Amino acid sequence: MKKTKWFSSQYATIDLKDRRQRRRLRFFIIGGAVELLVLTLIGFRGVEYMDSPDFCGTVCHRVMEPQFTLYQRSPHARVACVQCHIGPGATWMVKSKINGIPQVFKAMTNTQERPIPTPVENLRPARDTCEQCHWPSKFSGDMVRFFRHFQEDEANTEVTRANVFKVGGGERGMARDIHWHIANDVWYLALDEKRQEIGWVGVEENNGNLKQFVDPSRRPQITPTRIEQEKRLMDCVDCHNRATHIFRSPAQLLDEALAAGAIDRAIPFIKKKGVEALTSSPGDIHGKIANVEALDAFYRTAYPYVYAEKTPQIRSAIMQVKEFARIVEFPDMKVDWKTHINNIGHIESPGCLRCHGKLVAESGPQQGKPISAVCQECHYPLQLPPAATPAAPAPAAPPEVARPVAPAVATSATPSAEIPPAVTKPTAPAATTPAPKPAGPPRIPAGHAPSGCALCHKDGIGGAPKFPSNHSAFNEATCAGCHTRS
Ligand code: HEC
Ligand code: HEC
Ligand code: HEC
Ligand code: HEC
Ligand code: HEC
Numbered sequence: 001m002k003k004t005k006w007f008s009s010q011y012a013t014i015d016l017k018d019r020r021q022r023r024r025l026r027f028f029i030i031g032g033a034v035e036l037l038v039l040t041l042i043g044f045r046g047v048e049y050m051d052s053p054d055f056c057g058t059v060c061h062r063v064m065e066p067q068f069t070l071y072q073r074s075p076h077a078r079v080a081c082v083q084c085h086i087g088p089g090a091t092w093m094v095k096s097k098i099n100g101i102p103q104v105f106k107a108m109t110n111t112q113e114r115p116i117p118t119p120v121e122n123l124r125p126a127r128d129t130c131e132q133c134h135w136p137s138k139f140s141g142d143m144v145r146f147f148r149h150f151q152e153d154e155a156n157t158e159v160t161r162a163n164v165f166k167v168g169g170g171e172r173g174m175a176r177d178i179h180w181h182i183a184n185d186v187w188y189l190a191l192d193e194k195r196q197e198i199g200w201v202g203v204e205e206n207n208g209n210l211k212q213f214v215d216p217s218r219r220p221q222i223t224p225t226r227i228e229q230e231k232r233l234m235d236c237v238d239c240h241n242r243a244t245h246i247f248r249s250p251a252q253l254l255d256e257a258l259a260a261g262a263i264d265r266a267i268p269f270i271k272k273k274g275v276e277a278l279t280s281s282p283g284d285i286h287g288k289i290a291n292v293e294a295l296d297a298f299y300r301t302a303y304p305y306v307y308a309e310k311t312p313q314i315r316s317a318i319m320q321v322k323e324f325a326r327i328v329e330f331p332d333m334k335v336d337w338k339t340h341i342n343n344i345g346h347i348e349s350p351g352c353l354r355c356h357g358k359l360v361a362e363s364g365p366q367q368g369k370p371i372s373a374v375c376q377e378c379h380y381p382l383q384l385p386p387a388a389t390p391a392a393p394a395p396a397a398p399p400e401v402a403r404p405v406a407p408a409v410a411t412s413a414t415p416s417a418e419i420p421p422a423v424t425k426p427t428a429p430a431a432t433t434p435a436p437k438p439a440g441p442p443r444i445p446a447g448h449a450p451s452g453c454a455l456c457h458k459d460g461i462g463g464a465p466k467f468p469s470n471h472s473a474f475n476e477a478t479c480a481g482c483h484t485r486s
């Protein structure tokens with residue numbers, strides 16, 4: 001793919017012999033003149049308007065419709081685009097206005113890349129943007145998160161996992177856990193444009209040493225010059241790259257609506273049917289909407305009694321899913337939930353496992369050992385007190401059904417809601433005293449099948465050892481992040 005830049009100074013190195021570049025230079029000069037003219041004509045109020053999310057998201061940057069739409073539904077809906085994309089100070093304002101001109105032209109001449117490339121190269125470092133509002137050395141401690149999923153069965157069975165994330169943080173030198181990465185200077189070298197293949201990491205230690213980690217299989221591509229020229233200081237956006245423009249999959253959209261009660265979970269197969277309709281007719285919103293509307297006929301014929309009793313709920317579910325059809329895919333910009341990788345976890349994409357479990361220490365006592373991928377290093381299952389306490393911290397409306405207290409790391413024989421888990425004191429989390437410390441992921445045997453992992457390892461086909469039940473959510477793209485190949 002062509003190397004594309006965004007808000008960048010791509011005109012710094014222009015080759016006048018190259019026709020395309022000459023054309024771009026012409027664009028640049030004319031564009032600059034036009035913007036100057038516009039700026040003079042509209043004056044200060046105009047500039048103010050040009051910095052508003054409305055302008056960014058609609059008037060000029062129509063090409064950013066997907067980002068604008070999802071931004072409006074995000075935790076940052078009240079933060080102006082420019083606060084993250086430009087930040088305070090005149091220098092970056094001017095820089096971004098100049099760098100933005102080619103983009104304006106691309107938008108006007110309909111030559112913008114689709115989708116708009118990400119990561120945003122030369123995005124202003126998070127220190128100057130995110131950290132205007134979020135204090136990085138704040139110690140966040142442990143944070144509980146409920147993941148509520150619904151199965152694609154008739155009852156839309158809820159599966160809740162309550163995980164405690166060791167967010168941590170703190171001042172440099174003292175910092176620990178997940179936000180340790182930003183209290184320290186952690187440099188990395190990505191070997192691809194999307195920053196999914198990380199070959200080298202260097203951690204600046206307090207004594208001035210550089211602790212290095214490499215991907216042993218990519219050694220030939222990792223040279224000191226390349227590290228020097230291309231290394232990047234890890235910041236918020238290397239994990240929270242989707243803090244605002246969150247492209248959700250059909251399953252995520254349905255799960256959220258069912259959890260929040262926006263869709264009635266008593267409608268048989270609504271999760272499955274909703275996902276099917278939203279996944280159908282790729283690239284055609286109207287096709288999707290027609291398939292959602294067809295659900296009315298489905299329930300009328302397949303579930304006449306339910307339909308008679310729950311017509312308003314079914315109609316309202318259909319309305320809700322139709323709304324999702326408009327945000328699950330943006331055919332015009334060729335954007336959907338698969339085009340924008342989220343780096344925060346390790347289920348749908350490698351995320352944390354771009355480094356953890358993969359890169360090995362170059363020296364020191366840990367030499368040759370991979371960066372830890374033991375689950376409890378990052379999160380551990382919350383031990384909820386025995387059921388029958390409606391005071392349990394429910395994030396949304398408390399569900400009518402008793403919450404099945406089945407943490408991810410349970411045995412495959414999921415304890416049913418009637419059998420409360422052992423009344424162990426929820427103190428002393430597994431984190432500080434990892435009682436049965438797992439032996440670590442076994443290696444993938446030499447000459448092993450390159451794909452289809454779950455086909456054999458889910459049900460133990462062909463004598464394959466069944467993977468532990470805590471694996472059921474893992475995507476195949478992540479297996480090799482923890483299990484190294486022999
Ligand atoms: C809370 C901070 C924040 C706000 C507010 C914000 N963005 Fe972003 N934006 C980001 C981050 C982070 C990325 C991804 C950067 C990366 O991966 O390099 C991004 C990426 C983008 C991209 C590139 C395509 C993509 O999805 O990665 C576009 C276009 C964009 N933003 C437009 C906008 C517009 C328009 C607004 C206002 C309506 C806006 N942004 C508001 C943080 C923000
Ligand atoms: C202008 C202030 C501002 C800026 C700039 C900003 N944020 Fe936020 N951020 C907030 C506020 C306010 C919330 C809380 C929203 C709420 O709780 O509803 C938040 C919430 C969050 C959350 C928690 C989201 C969740 O799901 O609850 C994360 C993660 C986050 N921000 C990361 C970032 C990152 C990364 C950047 C830079 C790209 C950034 N923020 C820039 C104000 C800001
Ligand atoms: C190594 C990856 C990583 C980096 C780098 C990182 N975070 Fe986080 N952050 C996480 C994870 C994981 C969580 C746990 C919650 C979750 O999974 O969304 C979290 C939680 C948060 C929360 C919610 C916690 C709370 O106290 O409410 C905020 C806000 C946040 N991060 C902001 C930031 C900001 C700002 C930066 C940069 C200064 C940053 N993060 C850097 C991974 C990271
Ligand atoms: C660019 C590489 C990289 C990525 C991506 C990354 N980490 Fe790390 N992480 C490291 C390195 C290096 C260490 C230090 C390992 C050591 O010193 O043995 C570390 C250490 C940690 C630690 C232990 C910190 C302590 O208390 O000492 C936690 C927890 C952690 N990472 C969580 C995460 C999570 C969660 C994510 C994804 C959201 C993530 N990391 C993504 C490189 C990375
Ligand atoms: C390097 C840190 C790290 C390690 C090691 C790790 N995780 Fe995670 N895990 C995360 C983060 C971060 C998330 C995503 C949080 C989010 O979505 O915001 C996550 C999410 C998950 C989820 C998804 C929650 C849900 O229900 O959708 C499951 C399941 C999970 N992890 C299981 C495991 C298991 C089992 C192990 C060990 C075999 C493990 N993880 C090891 C950091 C880690």
Ligand code: HEC
Pocket residue numbers: 442443444445448449450451452453454455456457461462463464465479480483
């Ligand atoms: C055709 C069926 C099949 C496929 C596909 C398959 N495996 Fe296996 N796997 C096996 C069998 C059988 C064994 C045990 C015999 C052996 O050691 O070769 C095994 C062993 C393993 C082991 C070692 C377990 C232990 O306890 O030592 C790991 C790890 C593993 N596989 C991971 C994977 C991953 C990751 C993938 C996908 C990239 C995968 N497998 C694809 C059949 C399969």
Ligand code: HEC
Pocket residue numbers: 346357373374375438439440441442453454457465466467468471474475476478479480481482483
């Ligand atoms: C986050 C890290 C992580 C990921 C991702 C991961 N595993 Fe594992 N896996 C482990 C650990 C740790 C163990 C051993 C400890 C245990 O049994 O819980 C293990 C055990 C296994 C075993 C051995 C079971 C046995 O009884 O010998 C197999 C097979 C396996 N995993 C296959 C897979 C496959 C296939 C994938 C991808 C779909 C995968 N793993 C993804 C961490 C991971």
